[in-house]
Amino acid sequence: MVDDIKILVVDDERVVIRSVEMVLKAEGYNIEGASSGKDAILKIEQHDYNLVLTDLNMPEMDGITLIRWLRQKKPEVGIVILTGYPSQETIKEALELGIIDYVPKPFTPAVLVDVTQRAVDWLRKQVSAEEEPKKEEFPPSMIEEIDRVIKQYRSRPGSSIPVLQRCQQIVGYLPPEVQKRVAKGLNLSPAEIHSIVSFYSFFTMKPRGDHNIRVCLGTACYVKRVEETLNKIKADLKIDVGDVTEDKKFSIEVVRCLGACGLAPVIVIDEETYGAMTPKKVTKILEEYA
Amino acid sequence: MEKYLANLLMCAGTGCVATGTPKVVAALKAELEKHGLSDEIKVVLTGCNGFCAEGPVMLVYPEEIFYQKLTVEEIPKLVEEHFLKGRPYEKLMFKDIEKKHAIPVMNDIPFFKYQVLRVLRNKGMIDPESLEEYIARDGYMAAAQAVNEMTPEDIIKVMKDSGLRGRGGAGFPTGLKWEFASKSQADQKYMLCNGDEGDPGAFMDRSVMEADPHSVIEGMIIGARAIGASKGVIYVRAEYPLAVERLQMAIDICLESGLLGENILGSDFSFDLEIYLGAGAFVCGEETALMRSIEGQRGMPRPRPPFPAHKGLWDKPSVLNNVESLAQVAPIILNGAEWYRTLGTEKSPGSKVFALTGDIRNVGLVEVPMGIPLKTIIYDIGGGIAKKKKKFKAVQLGGPSGGCIPEELINIPVTYEDITRTGAIVGSGGMVVMDEDTCMVSTSKFFLEFTADESCGKCTPCRVGTRVMLDMLTDITEGRGREGDIETLQDLSKDIIATSLCGLGQTAPNPVLTTIRYFRHEYESHIRDHWCQAGICSDLCSFHILDDKCKGCGLCLRGCPSNAVVGEKKKPHRIIQELCLQCRSCYDACKFGAIEIKPSLKKEPEPALKDEGVTQ
Numbered sequence: 040m041v042d043d044i045k046i047l048v049v050d051d052e053r054v055v056i057r058s059v060e061m062v063l064k065a066e067g068y069n070i071e072g073a074s075s076g077k078d079a080i081l082k083i084e085q086h087d088y089n090l091v092l093t094d095l096n097m098p099e100m101d102g103i104t105l106i107r108w109l110r111q112k113k114p115e116v117g118i119v120i121l122t123g124y125p126s127q128e129t130i131k132e133a134l135e136l137g138i139i140d141y142v143p144k145p146f147t148p149a150v151l152v153d154v155t156q157r158a159v160d161w162l163r164k165q166v167s168a169e170e171e172p173k174k175e176e177f178p179p180s181m182i183e184e185i186d187r188v189i190k191q192y193r194s195r196p197g198s199s200i201p202v203l204q205r206c207q208q209i210v211g212y213l214p215p216e217v218q219k220r221v222a223k224g225l226n227l228s229p230a231e232i233h234s235i236v237s238f239y240s241f242f243t244m245k246p247r248g249d250h251n252i253r254v255c256l257g258t259a260c261y262v263k264r265v266e267e268t269l270n271k272i273k274a275d276l277k278i279d280v281g282d283v284t285e286d287k288k289f290s291i292e293v294v295r296c297l298g299a300c301g302l303a304p305v306i307v308i309d310e311e312t313y314g315a316m317t318p319k320k321v322t323k324i325l326e327e328y329a
Numbered sequence: 330m331e332k333y334l335a336n337l338l339m340c341a342g343t344g345c346v347a348t349g350t351p352k353v354v355a356a357l358k359a360e361l362e363k364h365g366l367s368d369e370i371k372v373v374l375t376g377c378n379g380f381c382a383e384g385p386v387m388l389v390y391p392e393e394i395f396y397q398k399l400t401v402e403e404i405p406k407l408v409e410e411h412f413l414k415g416r417p418y419e420k421l422m423f424k425d426i427e428k429k430h431a432i433p434v435m436n437d438i439p440f441f442k443y444q445v446l447r448v449l450r451n452k453g454m455i456d457p458e459s460l461e462e463y464i465a466r467d468g469y470m471a472a473a474q475a476v477n478e479m480t481p482e483d484i485i486k487v488m489k490d491s492g493l494r495g496r497g498g499a500g501f502p503t504g505l506k507w508e509f510a511s512k513s514q515a516d517q518k519y520m521l522c523n524g525d526e527g528d529p530g531a532f533m534d535r536s537v538m539e540a541d542p543h544s545v546i547e548g549m550i551i552g553a554r555a556i557g558a559s560k561g562v563i564y565v566r567a568e569y570p571l572a573v574e575r576l577q578m579a580i581d582i583c584l585e586s587g588l589l590g591e592n593i594l595g596s597d598f599s600f601d602l603e604i605y606l607g608a609g610a611f612v613c614g615e616e617t618a619l620m621r622s623i624e625g626q627r628g629m630p631r632p633r634p635p636f637p638a639h640k641g642l643w644d645k646p647s648v649l650n651n652v653e654s655l656a657q658v659a660p661i662i663l664n665g666a667e668w669y670r671t672l673g674t675e676k677s678p679g680s681k682v683f684a685l686t687g688d689i690r691n692v693g694l695v696e697v698p699m700g701i702p703l704k705t706i707i708y709d710i711g712g713g714i715a716k717k718k719k720k721f722k723a724v725q726l727g728g729p730s731g732g733c734i735p736e737e738l739i740n741i742p743v744t745y746e747d748i749t750r751t752g753a754i755v756g757s758g759g760m761v762v763m764d765e766d767t768c769m770v771s772t773s774k775f776f777l778e779f780t781a782d783e784s785c786g787k788c789t790p791c792r793v794g795t796r797v798m799l800d801m802l803t804d805i806t807e808g809r810g811r812e813g814d815i816e817t818l819q820d821l822s823k824d825i826i827a828t829s830l831c832g833l834g835q836t837a838p839n840p841v842l843t844t845i846r847y848f849r850h851e852y853e854s855h856i857r858d859h860w861c862q863a864g865i866c867s868d869l870c871s872f873h874i875l876d877d878k879c880k881g882c883g884l885c886l887r888g889c890p891s892n893a894v895v896g897e898k899k900k901p902h903r904i905i906q907e908l909c910l911q912c913r914s915c916y917d918a919c920k921f922g923a924i925e926i927k928p929s930l931k932k933e934p935e936p937a938l939k940d941e942g943v944t945q
Binding site: 303 | 344346347382526531532569570611627628759762772
């Protein structure tokens with residue numbers, strides 16, 4: 040049943056690795072150990088693991104750094120943390136990085152088996168969910184905020200656009216789940232909400248990068264050959280308009296006119312306006328944000 | 330109010346902020362503090378001054394001395410010279426074209442000299458966030474008159490007599506619009522403001538909302554009084570955050586001061602005003618589409634009649650006016666229709682704001698009397714073409730709904746009628762100047778890309794027609810144009826114009842039609858000779874170095890990304906055509922005009938990529 044699951048346990052104390060190995064092997068899991076963050080990375084790069092159980096407090100590379108690396112390089116690997124001092128702060132940070140669960144040390148075999156089983160079930164569910172349309176989940180705080188906005192506007196006629204604008208501010212974009220929630224809240228059909236989202240260029244159904252670059256394609260910018268700058272940005276970041284870089288740092292959008300024609304060609308990164316752009320200048324500016 | 334020795338009016342419009350106003354202001358304040366002048370000299374942040382090309386700019390009051398291109402490094406010297414020694418600092422003044430002498434006083438600078446400021450009466454003069462400063466310049470006097478002394482009929486009569494025509498693009502008389510709505514009977518009416526400035530290349534509404542938000546609100550109060558509306562909405566693009574912030578601030582102050590809300594200025598008239606953020610759709614500039622959008626739906630136009638004056642927002646009588654039109658209302662009420670008609674022509678009275686951009690020396694916002702020759706705007710105010718050796722080619726008016734006016738028509742007066750006769754439109758006032766390095770086929774393709782993208786999809790001729798035209802233009806610019814394409818483009822244009830419901834479709838072919846009308850030879854040379862003479866369409870040109878003009882300076886050689894330029898120093902260089910990517914960088918780099926653009930050397934153009942989803 041579970042022998043297709045490969046687990047890596049990372050801890051600087053050998054005794055922990057050995058005891059985890061003993062408990063989980065008995066349950067039928069494939070399990071290996073690594074004694075440091077570095078050791079873990081070497082192993083993960085060579086083999087495919089489904090789940091990583093890691094300590095947080097280790098010399099050299101700590102657990103959070105390892106988790107960060109995993110989220111970036113191997114986002115499909117599930118993570119459970121084993122920790123002796125689950126302070127609110129570190130747990131919160133780890134949760135934000137997308138761990139599945141945590142096991143407080145010292146732990147009993149029953150707790151370890153239980154948490155591992157739950158994590159494996161969750162991973163399996165994720166895999167099958169990926170075959171269906173991908174389902175995103177949002178932290179409860181975000182959902183609460185969305186509901187609050189809906190409630191605030193619900194009684195006003197014609198509130199769908201302001202509500203969607205606020206929701207986009209909260210989530211950063213408008214995936215199907217958010218649209219459905221808004222539709223339900225405003226007592227409209229999801230199709231109606233989707234028709235609005237797809238109509239207005241302000242709304243996006245794709246997440247944006249940490250830094251959103253908006254390139255103006257207005258007439259003045261066109262006459263001043265903004266295309267050369269746009270092409271340079273695309274080449275530098277290796278993405279197309281509307282996409283996000285792999286590290287989620289940058290996204291590119293084009294807009295019709297930013298109304299700053301006096302500065303043409305113009306780009307806006309986040310809220311900052313840059314005028315008189317040239318391919319050379321733009322590379323320098325991108326470096327500042329990298 | 331406290332008295333100051335001098336007021337420094339520092340432009341805090343979008344353009345100047347991007348070029349450094351915040352840093353300069355900090356440096357300026359610190360420097361004044363250092364010399365103990367903080368109590369004598371006041372730094373005021375104003376809205377857009379209009380002369381964006383020279384930003385950051387500052388006006389010193391009361392002498393009206395204009396400083397430009399301020400930098401943090403120059404501030405100490407400026408303060409020392411002007412405020413300690415009392416002699417204005419010439420280095421930062423505007424220099425006339427020959428760069429021979431400086432022009433210290435703002436109104437002597439040609440850019441300002443020919444302008445008359447009515448819409449922009451407060452630009453760069455007041456702190457847009459201060460109600461007191463707006464009132465100090467006769468603000469809300471007209472509104473007080475309108476609600477306390479005038480009947481709706483009086484207001485409408487003045488507006489009709491003034492002949493003010495809607496500044497959003499179509500030029501419909503504002504007074505008439507108000508009269509229709511005022512005669513409709515309903516329990517609720519709406520006064521709406523269109524701040525959804527969508528035309529690429531136009532930013533006058535943005536400037537008015539940022540520099541003088543109260544003038545828009547005052548116009549709306551007067552309009553609401555005239556038509557009997559108790560509710561108003563300002564529809565603003567979400568892309569204009571500063572405008573939204575300033576308008577909201579202004580509305581809040583007005584509510585506190587009794588200028589909005591119940592019983593305005595002690596009268597029995599009440600008016601509530603709110604802001605609605607647009608979500609970015611060009612078609613929402615159309616009035617019925619905008620109203621649909623406020624109702625929370627897709628902003629698609631509907632057939633008229635019924636006109637909004639009878640059935641508008643929420644099916645109630647509504648009036649929608651453009652920002653610039655509304656900003657003119659207060660002075661008209663205050664000074665009378667006759668005063669308004671002292672400027673402009675019989676059919677196009679008053680003044681109009683234009684956004685002057687593109688390949689022009691003095692980029693910025695200008696307000697001129699209607700009827701002024703186009704040439705005066707471009708050469709006297711605009712200072713002519715930015716690059717010294719380049720020639721003027723065309724000026725594009727009216728954005729994607731407008732057209733290109735060539736050099737031979739540059740003497741025409743700027744009125745609604747004369748501009749329409751050229752095939753262009755006054756539109757919202759975007760004026761984009763293009764020099765000889767512009768390819769007119771690519772330019773019309775650029776505009777069609779825009780309209781094809783922004784077509785809401787309701788009418789087939791607009792949705793499909795613009796796409797078909799765009800594909801044909803793409804073919805022409807990539808060397809697959811055929812004989813007869815020009816005629817087909819003209820035919821398609823006629824059909825789209827005749828059969829589209831709203832202004833977007835009815836005007837979308839204008840850029841193509843005007844460029845064919847005035848620059849037909851460029852289309853022909855693209856199609857027949859595979860030659861883009863401006864060197865913009867990279868498939869349709871080749872670059873060659875003229876031996877007799879080349880000085881062998883090596884600028885082109887260093888700029889070439891594909892190492893296609895070869896040659897020894899001080900001897901004529903040569904371009905290896907097999908390596909050349911037609912990127913134009915040699916052409917732009919050469920200071921001696923030694924690069925010549927000839928037809929493409931490719932024998933056969935590359936076949937078009939077959940569109941897989943033709944039927945989708």
